[in-house]
Each structure stands twice: as C-alpha cells, then as structure tokens.
Amino acid sequence: MPYGAGMSAKCANRIVSVDFLRGLTVAFMVVANNPGDTENVYRELVHARWHGWTAVDFIFPMFLFLVGVSVALAVRTDAVPSDLLPRALKRAGIIFLLGLFVNGFPFFNLDTLRIPGVLQRIAVVYLAALWLHMKLTRSGIVLTVLGILVGYWLLWTFVPVPGLGRPSMDMEYNLEGWLDQTLLRGHIWEYDTPWDPEGLLSTVPCVAMALFGVLAGRWLKSGDGPGWTVVVLMGLGLHLTGLAWNEWFPINKLITTSSFVLFVGGVGIMLTATAHRLLDGKVHGPWIAPFLALGRNALFVYVTSQLLTRVLYVTTLPELFCDGKTLHFCLFDRFFGMVGDKYVASVFWAVALLGVLTAAVMLLGWLRQRRVVR
Known part of the structure; x- marks a missing residue:
C-alpha cells in the first residue's frame, strides 16, 4: 500500500490533520523560497516590504502556530516526565545550531x-511555549x-526609539x-x-502565536470543549480583530505586530479546526501521502x-559548459527556458524542486516502514 493510503486518523500517535497542515505549509514554503528567477516572481510569493501582507507572509507564522499545537499534543501537563526539560533543551539547541549552520x-x-534566523526563532519559541x-x-x-x-502595542506606540527621541514604526528607524x-x-x-526579520524584539509576539497553537492543540487533545462551529467562529473573530486593529497598529509580518498575530493566529485556528473535521477519524486515499511525508519531515x-x-547558486561551471554560468542558471535555462511566461517558468522550477x-x-x-533505515 502506498505510504499514507488508507491511513486512519492516528498513525504512530500522530494526528493526521496536524501533519497535513504542516506538510501543506512546508510545500508552500519551498515554492515561495525557491523561485527559478528571482526577478520574475508573482506578488503573492514575495513578502510584503513593510506594512500589509501577501500570501507568503502566512508561512512562517503558521509554523510557529503548529509548534504550539505539537507541544500541546505531545506534553501532558498533569504528568510531566522528569527528563522533559533536558530533552527539550537538547532539541532546541540542535535546531538553533542547525539554523546557524544554514546561515x-x-x-x-x-x-x-x-x-538570528528561522530555525533559531523556532527553537526559542518552542522552549517558551513548552x-x-x-x-x-x-x-x-x-x-x-x-x-x-x-504590551507589544504599547511598546511600539509610546516608547521613543533611542537616538531618535520619539516612537517610530518607520522601516529605517524603529525599536x-x-x-x-x-x-x-x-x-x-x-x-x-x-x-x-527574525530579530530579538519581534520574537516576543511570536510566542503569543505559538500559544494560540497551544490552545488549539489542547482543544484537539481534549476531545471535548467547544464544537467545530464555535472554534471556527472564534478563529474568525480573532482574524477580524487583527484586521480592525490594522487601522491603529498596522499588520506587519517583519516586526510581528500584535494585529498580525491575531490576523494569522485566527486563520491558524480556523484551519486546524477545519482540517480536524475533514481528516481525523477518516480513511484517506493516496493523495494525502505527500503532505504527510512533508509534514513529518519538515526540518x-x-x-x-x-x-x-x-549549492546551485554558488557552483560555477567551466566556460566550456553554459559559458561559465552557475549551476542554477544552467539547469533553469536548460529545462525551463522554453516556457514563454517567465513568471510561470519561475514557479515551475520551484514546484520541480x-x-x-x-x-x-x-x-x-x-x-523506514521496511526497517531499512531508522
């Protein structure tokens, strides 16, 4: 049977809906982070330069939200193992060091x-949420x-930027x-x-994003509490509150404003509840297998x-091949150069990767299923 085909709601104590959402987020991340041509990228696949948002601005916050969900699902608050914190510190340390290696x-x-970096922020937020x-x-x-x-809103609204003498949300001068x-x-x-973009100050509201995930994870784990409709409406309410707050405290992913946390956290809650209703406790066909595989191997x-x-960008080929261009340029030109629309070609490259x-x-x-590797 293909990996994931006919799977029940839980496999190896994992909840299918959470793995699916993580896999969907990973897939979107790979497509957004790896365009074939950085000069020709659809607007929704490029981060908002400052205030505002695009579709790609939801990716990293959803990872943080799902970190919180996973923490709540994995850790029982009534029976905490004595070695939990040492293991958590070790895990966070490895993730942090991996982030430095990638950088x-x-x-x-x-x-x-x-x-700072993506994995470094995940490590810190994971420990705080846990x-x-x-x-x-x-x-x-x-x-x-x-x-x-x-508190974060008050900080940005009333605390002067040292050296500037006044509060500021300008791109060039801010806390x-x-x-x-x-x-x-x-x-x-x-x-x-x-x-x-993964700086020190903006890591604090990211903890709030993960805590929204903790609340969603506790709801999933409890099996009772508010029904699906109520949870979705709560998520919608948070999302709309963030959108309304945008008028006074602009939605901004780069500094993770409070309005942005509500705006995306509400979406995370709605997606979690909806995926749970559609996927958990059901039998699935092979279509879900790629997303589960990505979700279970996100790191x-x-x-x-x-x-x-x-590697593709820094490897330069000899003059005899591709006029001494980079390996990325040669592969992109060879396999996707015939696509007439440069934007489409750029996306095709990312999808191929x-x-x-x-x-x-x-x-x-x-x-792993066949115990060839662990």
Whole structure:
C-alpha cells in the first residue's frame, strides 16, 4: 500500500490533520523560497516590504502556530516526565545550531555570521511555549497572550526609539532595528534594512502565536470543549480583530505586530479546526501521502532545500559548459527556458524542486516502514 493510503486518523500517535497542515505549509514554503528567477516572481510569493501582507507572509507564522499545537499534543501537563526539560533543551539547541549552520553555509565567515534566523526563532519559541504550556491553565495562557499583544502595542506606540527621541514604526528607524544593531551588529540580516526579520524584539509576539497553537492543540487533545462551529467562529473573530486593529497598529509580518498575530493566529485556528473535521477519524486515499511525508519531515525538508539552493547558486561551471554560468542558471535555462511566461517558468522550477524533495521524504518513509533505515 502506498505510504499514507488508507491511513486512519492516528498513525504512530500522530494526528493526521496536524501533519497535513504542516506538510501543506512546508510545500508552500519551498515554492515561495525557491523561485527559478528571482526577478520574475508573482506578488503573492514575495513578502510584503513593510506594512500589509501577501500570501507568503502566512508561512512562517503558521509554523510557529503548529509548534504550539505539537507541544500541546505531545506534553501532558498533569504528568510531566522528569527528563522533559533536558530533552527539550537538547532539541532546541540542535535546531538553533542547525539554523546557524544554514546561515553560514557554504562559506562560514564567523565575523559576519547571521545569528538570528528561522530555525533559531523556532527553537526559542518552542522552549517558551513548552514552559508556559506546563505552567499555565487555559485562562492563564489567554491572559499571557493578551498581555504580550497589548504590551507589544504599547511598546511600539509610546516608547521613543533611542537616538531618535520619539516612537517610530518607520522601516529605517524603529525599536527592532535599534535593539538588533545594539546587541547583534554585524550578525544580522543586513541587505537593505537595519533590522533582522527574525530579530530579538519581534520574537516576543511570536510566542503569543505559538500559544494560540497551544490552545488549539489542547482543544484537539481534549476531545471535548467547544464544537467545530464555535472554534471556527472564534478563529474568525480573532482574524477580524487583527484586521480592525490594522487601522491603529498596522499588520506587519517583519516586526510581528500584535494585529498580525491575531490576523494569522485566527486563520491558524480556523484551519486546524477545519482540517480536524475533514481528516481525523477518516480513511484517506493516496493523495494525502505527500503532505504527510512533508509534514513529518519538515526540518529535513527546510534544511535540505536551503542547502541545495545555496549549492546551485554558488557552483560555477567551466566556460566550456553554459559559458561559465552557475549551476542554477544552467539547469533553469536548460529545462525551463522554453516556457514563454517567465513568471510561470519561475514557479515551475520551484514546484520541480518541491517534487524532488517530496519524493525523497516519501522514499525515506518507505525505507523506514521496511526497517531499512531508522
């Protein structure tokens, strides 16, 4: 039977809907992060430059939301193992170091190594969400989220930026940039901004995003509580509240404004509830297998896609082949150059890369089933 075909709601103590959503998010991430031609990319596959949003701005926050869901599903608050925190610290440390490795690859210049990053933020948020999940009741989590979001809004609205003398949400001068430059100067993302998109200050509201996931995970795990309709309406309410708050505190993924957390967290809750209703407790056909494979190997897929793309861009072929162009350029030109629309060709390249990675993780799953690999 193909991997995933005919699977029940739970396989190896995993909830299908959560793996599916993670896999869907991974797939979107690979397509968005790896265009064939960076000069020709559809608008919805490019992050909003500052205020506002595009479809791709939902990807990373959904990962953080699903981190919270997974924490709630994996950890019982009434029977915490004594070795849980050491194991969590080890796991977070490995993820953080992997993030540093990805940032440095392939040249590893320690003088300019970017310290923040996607995996680094996931590691920090994971630890925070785990600790709060173990310590707080549901009402305690709600109050913590409320405190984070209101406090973050007050910070940006009333606290002057040192050196500027007034509060600012300008792209060039803001608290995020000041803190990143003060503590991490020379080790942040410095292409065209003075701050890092995974910087220090904006990591705090990301914890609130994960806590929304914790609440959703507790709902999934309990098997009771509010019904599907009520949960979806709650998610819709959060989403619309974030949209309304946009008028006073703009939706902004790059600094993870409170309005953005509500805007995306509401969507996360609606998607989780809907996927649970449609997928869990059902028998599925082979169509779901690729998404489950991606979802269960998300870290591997992310790291591999990042490293593979770097190799393709930095490997220069001899003059005899492709006029000394990079391996990425040669492959893209050879296999997708005949596509008339450059935007379509760019997406086709990304989808092809996604296909390769999906085939790899499905093969890995097949080998694990047959105990060829662990």
